[in-house]
Amino acid sequence: MAEPTRILFVCLGNICRSPSAEGVFRALVENEGLAEQVHIDSCGTGDWHIGKAPDTRAIAAALRRGIDISGLRARQINAGDLQRFDHVLVMDRQNLQDVERLWQSHGGTRPRLFLNHGSSGLAEVPDPYFGGEAGFEQVLDLIEDAGRALLDELRPSLPTVGRP
Numbered sequence: 001m002a003e004p005t006r007i008l009f010v011c012l013g014n015i016c017r018s019p020s021a022e023g024v025f026r027a028l029v030e031n032e033g034l035a036e037q038v039h040i041d042s043c044g045t046g047d048w049h050i051g052k053a054p055d056t057r058a059i060a061a062a063l064r065r066g067i068d069i070s071g072l073r074a075r076q077i078n079a080g081d082l083q084r085f086d087h088v089l090v091m092d093r094q095n096l097q098d099v100e101r102l103w104q105s106h107g108g109t110r111p112r113l114f115l116n117h118g119s120s121g122l123a124e125v126p127d128p129y130f131g132g133e134a135g136f137e138q139v140l141d142l143i144e145d146a147g148r149a150l151l152d153e154l155r156p157s158l159p160t161v162g163r164p
Helices: 017-031 056-064 079-084 093-106 133-157
Strands: 005-011 038-044 087-090
Touching: 005 017, 005 079, 005 093, 005 133, 017 038, 017 056, 017 133, 056 133, 079 093, 087 093
Parallel strands: 005 038, 005 087
Antiparallel strands: none
């Protein structure tokens, strides 16, 4: 039986953008009946929120779209993640630089910007942490657009996990 494709979303603290991406992408995958073929996780480059739930504004924005991310807990990326995940998708250039330094030292999957997928024309998912509710909605819009494009790109190569 083939292993599922493994996707890791990365932001700074793992309390706003990357858990939102994990939740939205999981919902997209589940809606397509592909949950067994794709393993999804998220993390941050920083360590100050380890073990914490996502930001309450991120939780509320996701819930308005029927997605519950309240059970997720922040963790920090480590070199092993670059070995375990097939796709390491980062929310912005600064965090991409941080993850690329880890990749240059340890190898594994080369990190990429998440918004290279989708049609927004933007390179980065903006950090909504210091803004208002509208920023969290914009983040979800960007993530959903890029997530749909990513799933379309992955679909032909997804393993047939659990199927005869």
